[in-house]
Amino acid sequence: MAAPQIPNLNSLRRGRGRGRGIGRSTDNGPESRPSGKDRIVQGTDNDASVSRLSAVDLGYLTDAYATALTPRGSATRRFPIINRGTYVRTTAIDQLVTSFLGLYTPEQTQAKRKQIISLGAGSDTRVFRILSSRQPSDLVYHEIDFAVNTTSKIQAIRSTPQLQQALGINTPDAEVSISEMGDALHSPSYHIHPVDLRSLSVNSDRDLSTILPGVERELPTLLVSECCLIYLTPSEAEQVVKFFTEHLFQSESQPTIPLGLVLYEPIRPDDAFGRTMVSNLATRGIQLQTLHKYASLEAQRCRLKEQGFGDGQAGADIEFIWKNWVYEEEKERVAGLEMLDEMEEWQLLARHYCIAWGWRDGSDASVFQGWTTLKAQSDN
Numbered sequence: 001m002a003a004p005q006i007p008n009l010n011s012l013r014r015g016r017g018r019g020r021g022i023g024r025s026t027d028n029g030p031e032s033r034p035s036g037k038d039r040i041v042q043g044t045d046n047d048a049s050v051s052r053l054s055a056v057d058l059g060y061l062t063d064a065y066a067t068a069l070t071p072r073g074s075a076t077r078r079f080p081i082i083n084r085g086t087y088v089r090t091t092a093i094d095q096l097v098t099s100f101l102g103l104y105t106p107e108q109t110q111a112k113r114k115q116i117i118s119l120g121a122g123s124d125t126r127v128f129r130i131l132s133s134r135q136p137s138d139l140v141y142h143e144i145d146f147a148v149n150t151t152s153k154i155q156a157i158r159s160t161p162q163l164q165q166a167l168g169i170n171t172p173d174a175e176v177s178i179s180e181m182g183d184a185l186h187s188p189s190y191h192i193h194p195v196d197l198r199s200l201s202v203n204s205d206r207d208l209s210t211i212l213p214g215v216e217r218e219l220p221t222l223l224v225s226e227c228c229l230i231y232l233t234p235s236e237a238e239q240v241v242k243f244f245t246e247h248l249f250q251s252e253s254q255p256t257i258p259l260g261l262v263l264y265e266p267i268r269p270d271d272a273f274g275r276t277m278v279s280n281l282a283t284r285g286i287q288l289q290t291l292h293k294y295a296s297l298e299a300q301r302c303r304l305k306e307q308g309f310g311d312g313q314a315g316a317d318i319e320f321i322w323k324n325w326v327y328e329e330e331k332e333r334v335a336g337l338e339m340l341d342e343m344e345e346w347q348l349l350a351r352h353y354c355i356a357w358g359w360r361d362g363s364d365a366s367v368f369q370g371w372t373t374l375k376a377q378s379d380n
């Protein structure tokens with residue numbers, strides 16, 4: 001990239017960016033005029049970042065980037081059961097992601113490049129944790145969210161050298177561009193897209209490179225929906241997944257690309273705890289729209305199979321993962337951080353959230369090999 005096009009992240013201001021052809025992001029469907037419901041959904045990211053910071057501050061998680069990505073003044077100590085839930089959810093998804101990425105060898109980065117696309121990434125810190133440990137990068141990481149949330153994230157990146165360093169974009173010659181509106185960011189290993197997922201349609205006649213610039217259609221790819229698709233209607237959520245399985249990563253001219261999906265979402269809405277969970281969220285205007293359709297682990301596995309991940313589907317609730325994925329020593333460490341005397345409440349809460357994962361091997365069965373060894377839950 002020629003020097004005059006390289007923006008300085010510290011001095012860039014809204015509206016002065018000189019992005020490489022990244023225009024104003026007004027063409028992404030329903031988000032141009034956010035409804036009240038959309039605003040509430042966008043605001044759920046705040047809850048997620050505050051919970052993450054609470055778990056970090058108390059020693060559950062190590063995450064050097066959580067403070068920079070939580071709105072100033074909003075740090076709050078969560079209840080012990082919430083902190084433990086955040087710990088299990090984060091470390092379990094980390095485990096799935098690490099297994100997908102495989103061992104890091106700086107010499108072979110080009111040969112083994114992979115791609116992650118995080119749906120509704122909000123202020124998630126995973127990209128900073130991963131890229132800071134894989135330089136030079138063997139990974140292209142994409143994050144999609146509403147423009148309001150991508151703009152805040154980009155503002156945090158602009159004002160925090162530590163975040164820029166993690167992304168490898170802290171040097172004067174770094175190839176990075178930010179859109180005029182300050183809502184899209186593109187660099188060799190990291191892209192932030194201000195896109196309403198509901199605008200991703202298999203019937204779109206738009207040039208794919210303009211919808212999600214930087215996506216490499218030939219790389220083994222992992223989609224992550226950490227509490228995101230649940231806010232869409234069942235048909236919208238299905239359309240989003242189809243966009244990737246049938247449109248972006250499927251073409252007659254290339255062998256099928258290895259593709260996986262990791263979901264984290266609530267389940268079991270129909271028992272007493274589930275009903276209370278749903279009605280508590282409803283009082284805040286939050287509706288978990290796919291919850292009844294994918295109400296059990298079995299329903300999640302069927303969903304994955306039907307929606308293009310035919311080579312493997314598995315899932316487990318958070319309680320199962322705590323019991324079966326966390327080593328005894330680590331359990332003791334975590335249990336020692338805070339008194340958790342509401343054991344029954346923890347179990348109830350943890351049984352109402354799950355992680356489900358599914359994949360198709362495509363041209364390379366080794367990509368998701370590691371997932372076959374993870375302990376999954378066979379019941380409902």
Ligand SMILES: C[S@@+](CC[C@H](N)C(=O)[O-])C[C@H]1O[C@@H](n2cnc3c(N)ncnc32)[C@H](O)[C@@H]1O
Nearest residue numbers: 042044045048120121122145146196197226228
């Ligand atoms: C509960 S937050 C989770 C954030 C992040 N994945 C995490 O776990 O920390 C849900 C996120 O999904 C995003 N989201 C929900 N519906 C979306 C849509 N239609 N398009 C883009 N992003 C969406 C919200 O804006 C929000 O940032």
